[in-house]
Structure formats: C-alpha cells, structure tokens
Amino acid sequence: MTDKIYSTAAYAQTMDATVVGTDVDDGRVLLDRTVFYPGGGGQPHDIGELWVGDDRLAVHRVTADREGVWHWVRGSLPSVGTRVRGELDWDRRYRIMRTHTAMHAMCGVVWRRYQVPVTGGNMDAGEGRLDFELPQWDSEDKPIVEAELNAQLQARLPVEVSFLPREEADKDPGLIRTKINLLPSGLTEVRVIDIVGLDRQADGGTHVDSTGEVGTISLATVKSKGRGFRRFRFTLDT
Numbered sequence: 001m002t003d004k005i006y007s008t009a010a011y012a013q014t015m016d017a018t019v020v021g022t023d024v025d026d027g028r029v030l031l032d033r034t035v036f037y038p039g040g041g042g043q044p045h046d047i048g049e050l051w052v053g054d055d056r057l058a059v060h061r062v063t064a065d066r067e068g069v070w071h072w073v074r075g076s077l078p079s080v081g082t083r084v085r086g087e088l089d090w091d092r093r094y095r096i097m098r099t100h101t102a103m104h105a106m107c108g109v110v111w112r113r114y115q116v117p118v119t120g121g122n123m124d125a126g127e128g129r130l131d132f133e134l135p136q137w138d139s140e141d142k143p144i145v146e147a148e149l150n151a152q153l154q155a156r157l158p159v160e161v162s163f164l165p166r167e168e169a170d171k172d173p174g175l176i177r178t179k180i181n182l183l184p185s186g187l188t189e190v191r192v193i194d195i196v197g198l199d200r201q202a203d204g205g206t207h208v209d210s211t212g213e214v215g216t217i218s219l220a221t222v223k224s225k226g227r228g229f230r231r232f233r234f235t236l237d238t
C-alpha cells in the first residue's frame, strides 16, 4: 500500500518515492508514498510531474485501488525500484483545497439554517456544486446564505483532521452527511474533517488549515432539480 502523505499533510507539495509497481499497458506506476490525491468524495485527482533524475514525466491522472496509488504518466515508464521525485501542480491543488473547505462550510451553513442534508457534490479548482434536499427555498434566501457563508469564512475557523475508530464513527450519524457517501464495510478507521463549530464530516480529501484561506465566495446560482432538490453553484472570488 502507498503511504498517503496527502491524508495527514495537505500542504506537502513534493515527495521522494520509489516505484513499487508498473503497468505498461496503461502507462502508470505505483509508488510507495505520494502527495498526489487520487480523487474521491467530489475532489478531482491531482496532476503534476514525476522526475527521474533529469527526466520529467507529466502525471496526467491519479487513481487508487487495493494495491495503492497509481500515477499515470506520459513517456517511458521507470522500472520497479527506481527513485523518483514527485511535484504537484500546486496552484491548482491549493485552489481545490480552498474550494473543498468552502463546500464543507456551505454544508454547515445550510445545515444550521435549514437542517437539511447534502445529497451530492462535485468541484473543480475554484468552483463547487452541492445538491441539497431543500423544499423550502425562496430566491431571497440566496444573498442571506451567501453572506452567512462569507461571514463564517472570514471568521477564520480552524479546520482539523482526525482519525476515529470505525465503532465511534458509526455512533455519530451526523458524520456521514452525504447519503451517497456511506462508509465502506471494510473500513476500520474513519478520517474526519472538522471546521470547528461549523461542520464535521467523514472525508478523505485535502483541506486548508483555516476558513480564512478560502477568502470570499459568490453563490452563483441555486436551481431547482425537482422534488425539492436544489443545486447550489459557487465560485471563489479570488
């Protein structure tokens, strides 16, 4: 299994690693450790570069399976045992971290105001989409929710990562905010992202340390998706 550096050190941009597996057909390498997020929970996978000495390989896709984290590269594959250096496209990743934290903060704001769960979500660098089961919505609510979210972001709330034993997590149904994102049965430990005082949920993604790093957001649209479901789209202002 790959040591997932991103899971505990979201700000790590580079790593030294060793190739522990190759897949020539797909053009991908398995590494013993990585800062590259493989995607999941609505957060897209990272992109970046792998350096083999002075040779640069572009990492255009990252995936995870039972064996670990695979780095899909263009060019000739380094063989098992080769030492490589990985480097993230940090501008993109940091923007995704800010976007992801904004999404959790939005979940917290909507939960506080309407006590409704999020039913799905997705993001790209700088823009997020969240679906809520929210029948009681008025267009006048949009600027109110936007202002409340920006107030929470500007309050510079700390964002903490912790790991809970599975049994403890199961006793806290509030942790599993997304109905579609139930915990896999084999999981023994659950990673929790806590925007202190605002939102706490099980999550595998990468986040900033404080909501202050997000800056402000604009709630671009809120559209009805039928049967009381609403789709929120927001963008980071900077």
Ligand SMILES: [Zn+2]
Binding pocket: 041, 042, 100, 104, 203, 204, 205
């Ligand atoms: Zn998340």
